[in-house]
Every structure is written in C-alpha cells, then in structure tokens.
Amino acid sequence: MIRQGARIVLNAPPEWFDEYDRQTMAANPSIADDPVLAAAARRSIRSSLMHWAAANVSNPGAPVPPNVGPEPLSIARDMARRGLEPFTFRPALTVGWRLWMDIGFKLASDPDELRELLDVSFRSISNFIDATAAGIAAQVQQERDELARGTHAERREVTALILDGAPISRQRAEARLGYALNxxxxxxxxxxxxxxxxxxxxxxxxxxxxxxxxxxxxxxxxxxxxxxxxxxxxxxxxxxxxxxxxxxxxxxxxxxxxxxxxxxxxxxxxxxxxxxxxxxxxxxxxxxxxxxxxxxxxxLITQNREAAEVFIKNTLGDFESAGPELHKTVLTYINEQCSVGRTTKLLYTHRNTLLRRLERAEQLLPRPLEHSSVHVAVALELLQWRGKPAT
The missing domain is CATH 3.30.70.270 (Reverse transcriptase/Diguanylate cyclase domain)
Structure with a gap:
C-alpha cells in the first residue's frame, strides 16, 4: 500500500501544491514577501515531496535518505546570506500528512492495515524531514562561516542596518560600504x-x-x-x-x-x-x-489581486479582449487628453483609422469613454503589466 500511495503522490494534482504553498508562505513571511525566495521555497517543497515518494516506490517503508540536493540547499543558502531564520518544512509536513491520511483511508480496507500503514509512513516522513533539516543545517552553517569572512557579508550587514533604520553613523556606514551616502x-x-x-x-x-x-x-x-x-x-x-x-x-x-x-x-x-x-x-x-x-x-491597486481583476472586468467589459493595438490606441488617446491630432502623430496613423478604432472601443466599453476615461486608462495600464489573469 505504501508503494501505491507513493505513486499517487508522484502524480499529485496542482491543488496539492497550492495548499503546500499557502501553508508554507503563511509560516514563513520573510519568504512570502520576496518573489525569488518564494519561488525557491516552492521548488524545494516539490523536490522533497518527489524525493520521498520516489524512494517509497522503489523500496516501500525503508529509511529515505535526506534530500540535500540543489533545490533545498539553494533556499537554505539564500536565507543564510540574508541573515534570515532557516526555512521550515513543518507546515508542509502538516499538509502532507493530512493528504497522506486521505490516501491511506482510500487504500486500506482493514483497520489494522490502516494503522500499520500510518504508523510506518509517519515514522518514515518524520525521519526524512529531520534528516533533511539536519543535512541542510550543516551546509548552511558552512555557508555562514564562509560569508562571515567575506566583504559581501559586511555589505549585507551594513545595508541591513541602514534599511532597518538601526543606529549607525553615516561616516561608519560609508567607510564599511565604500559608498557615499550624503x-x-x-x-x-x-x-x-x-x-x-x-x-x-x-x-x-x-x-x-x-x-x-x-x-x-x-x-x-x-x-x-x-x-x-x-x-x-x-x-x-x-x-x-x-x-x-x-x-x-x-x-x-x-x-x-x-x-x-x-x-x-x-x-x-x-x-x-x-x-x-x-x-x-x-x-x-x-x-x-x-x-x-x-x-x-x-x-497600489494590485495589492489586492482579485479586486484588481474585478476592476479590469467592470471597467473594460468586452474591451478587455480587444487586442493590444486597440488598447494602445485608446490609452494613447487618453494620455494625450483626448486629442485626435496628437494621438495620430504619436501612433503614426491616419485620422480616419484612429476614429474607427475609437468607435470600435466605444462599442465594446460598458460606459462611454468620455465618462470613464480615467478608470479605462488605469485598467489598460494594469493590462500592460499583467501576465496571466488571476484565477
């Protein structure tokens, strides 16, 4: 049954990883606030999950060697360089154990089988996490020792003091950074x-x-x-x-x-x-x-991503999917204070072409442009920066 369950884990649906990510980021706010660290943490969690599952497909129930590969070491080293507390896998363990219990209840038909499955797998997961954490901790300590001897460590220390508003004189900071602050x-x-x-x-x-x-x-x-x-x-x-x-x-x-x-x-x-x-x-x-x-x-607006998406849809309506050429035309027109002459010059287009595009935009927008130009401009700016819409 452990092998069957591990195979299910190897083919885990995206929703599982979303839950891992939510719990991990909530427990590690210093990571959640940094896109690079957050991406590294997500890779580390996926790597460790696949490492444990693959080992249990090959040899069910046997001790799993620690995962000290590039993904977990990368996030650990980056946090050491920042002087942050080590990344904790415990929230991911909580999520993983809950999902593993669901798998166990589906696979086991007998209470004794279920008890044995959960007992063996709990010890396996706990020992794997502890061994991985210990292996990474040793690497991180080595990283910290090396950093403490380098000029980059000094720069990080001084800039951290400045950014945190800690008491450090300008003259002392400048001397250590080799950079004038005044x-x-x-x-x-x-x-x-x-x-x-x-x-x-x-x-x-x-x-x-x-x-x-x-x-x-x-x-x-x-x-x-x-x-x-x-x-x-x-x-x-x-x-x-x-x-x-x-x-x-x-x-x-x-x-x-x-x-x-x-x-x-x-x-x-x-x-x-x-x-x-x-x-x-x-x-x-x-x-x-x-x-x-x-x-x-x-x-400022995208601090609430879902609200920003609602704003785009309510403001642009069908115009949201009109295409980049029409979007650029309308945004330029608004930015040029609705001047047809200035807009045609900037876009290198004919007056009649511009008027046809504006007419098409009016047909797609939920409200007349003359009454909603500010909101439309903001929504179009959002579209320029947005990659994938929020789901």
Whole structure:
C-alpha cells in the first residue's frame, strides 16, 4: 500500500501544491514577501515531496535518505546570506500528512492495515524531514562561516542596518560600504527567473546599471544567489543601456526606484524597487524592466489581486479582449487628453483609422469613454503589466 500511495503522490494534482504553498508562505513571511525566495521555497517543497515518494516506490517503508540536493540547499543558502531564520518544512509536513491520511483511508480496507500503514509512513516522513533539516543545517552553517569572512557579508550587514533604520553613523556606514551616502541615490533590484542559469550574469547587469548611471562602481549587495541589490548616485539614467543589458541576459529582470536623497533616500529608493519587484512577480508580468515611477499606482491597486481583476472586468467589459493595438490606441488617446491630432502623430496613423478604432472601443466599453476615461486608462495600464489573469 505504501508503494501505491507513493505513486499517487508522484502524480499529485496542482491543488496539492497550492495548499503546500499557502501553508508554507503563511509560516514563513520573510519568504512570502520576496518573489525569488518564494519561488525557491516552492521548488524545494516539490523536490522533497518527489524525493520521498520516489524512494517509497522503489523500496516501500525503508529509511529515505535526506534530500540535500540543489533545490533545498539553494533556499537554505539564500536565507543564510540574508541573515534570515532557516526555512521550515513543518507546515508542509502538516499538509502532507493530512493528504497522506486521505490516501491511506482510500487504500486500506482493514483497520489494522490502516494503522500499520500510518504508523510506518509517519515514522518514515518524520525521519526524512529531520534528516533533511539536519543535512541542510550543516551546509548552511558552512555557508555562514564562509560569508562571515567575506566583504559581501559586511555589505549585507551594513545595508541591513541602514534599511532597518538601526543606529549607525553615516561616516561608519560609508567607510564599511565604500559608498557615499550624503547624496541622492537610485536603488534597483536585479533578479533572475532562471535559478539554474549562469547567475554571475546578474553581476554584469549590475555593472551595466552602473554604466547607465555614469558610475563605474555601483554598490552591489548579493541578497541571494538569484538577487542583487544595487545603488548608484543620482544621474540621468541611460534607460536603453539598461534594457539592452537585461534583454541580453536570459531570465534577468530589474526593478528601479526613484531618485531620493541621503540615508533615508537610500532606504526609500530600495523599498520602491522591492515593491516594484513584488508587483511584477505577483502579476506574472512579461515586462523585464520596471520603474517604480511608472507603476506606483498599479502597485497600489494590485495589492489586492482579485479586486484588481474585478476592476479590469467592470471597467473594460468586452474591451478587455480587444487586442493590444486597440488598447494602445485608446490609452494613447487618453494620455494625450483626448486629442485626435496628437494621438495620430504619436501612433503614426491616419485620422480616419484612429476614429474607427475609437468607435470600435466605444462599442465594446460598458460606459462611454468620455465618462470613464480615467478608470479605462488605469485598467489598460494594469493590462500592460499583467501576465496571466488571476484565477
């Protein structure tokens, strides 16, 4: 029966993983707030679940060796680099045990069989989790020892103090960071959607961000294997250079805060970049370069994803599925204060073509554009950033 149950686990439906994710994120808020860590945690849970199930298909009931493969080690190392508490599998264990009990009740026809199945499997799962946690803890301690000896650890420590508002003098922070704080800053978060790729490429994107700001030595902090926090002094940023660097690096993305002064500005611009990163990840957006100045309203609205989806549907109606060309036409028209002349110039289109598109939009919108232009513009901005609609 253990082998039968393990085979069911290997073919687990998506709903199981959704429940694992919900419980794990609720118990690990520091992970839930970071898209890169959250994705790593989800991979770790799936890896460990499949590891245990595959072992029990091969040798039912036998001790399962710990899972100290790349997925659980990745999340553990990233949390060590952040100085965060270790990731706990216990919420996932609770969910897994409940689902395993459901499987047991379906497979066992005799109470004694069920009792033996649950007894053996409970010891197997508990021992596997304990062994995995111990193996990872040893690796994490080694990681912490190595980090404590490196300059990146010092940068992380000092930036953490600044970001947390802890008492540290500007002069001391500057000396340890090698970066002046008594000026205006632009903060950015660079991360990768491809954790198995060449993550050293992120450092090249960070350098390119510095070049785009005319600053050869940006302050770069390795927040995790797949994330870099970067600061440069105020400048007229070469946006095209940033875009080329990101687009030339598979999986790379960048979120950029606004210009802000002093230590408080150092903190604020970084938090703006983090907010932008979370919005992009939460919307599953295809956009790879995002500025807080462009998405501030969208980030605010999408804090409640379901409400944002309702807003889009109520505001746009059938126009939601009209296609990007019609969406771009209407958004440009609204942004140009409903000027036909300026809109035709920006879109390089004929006046009659523009009027036909606007007429088609009016047919699809639930309310006349002249009475709903602000709401329509916000909904269209949301569509530009949204990847997959929320389900």
């Amino acid at each position: 000026r205006a800053h632009i903060g950015a978060v660079i991360w990768s959607d491809e954790p198995d790729g060449d993550l050293s490429q992120l450092d090249r994107v960070a350098d390119a961000f510095g070049d785009a700001a005319g600053f050869a030595r940006p302050l770069t902090v390795i927040a995790s294997a797949a994330t870099r926090w970067v600061w440069v002094p105020e400048s007229a940023l070469d946006v095209e250079l940033v875009r080329r660097a990101v687009e030339g690096t598979p999986g790379a993305r960048i979120a950029i805060g606004t210009i802000a002064k002093g230590i408080e500005g150092f903190r604020r611009s970084h938090l703006e970049a983090l907010t932008t990163q979370r919005m992009v990840a939460g919307l599953q957006s295809r956009q790879r370069v995002a500025f807080f100045a462009d998405v501030q309203l969208i980030a």
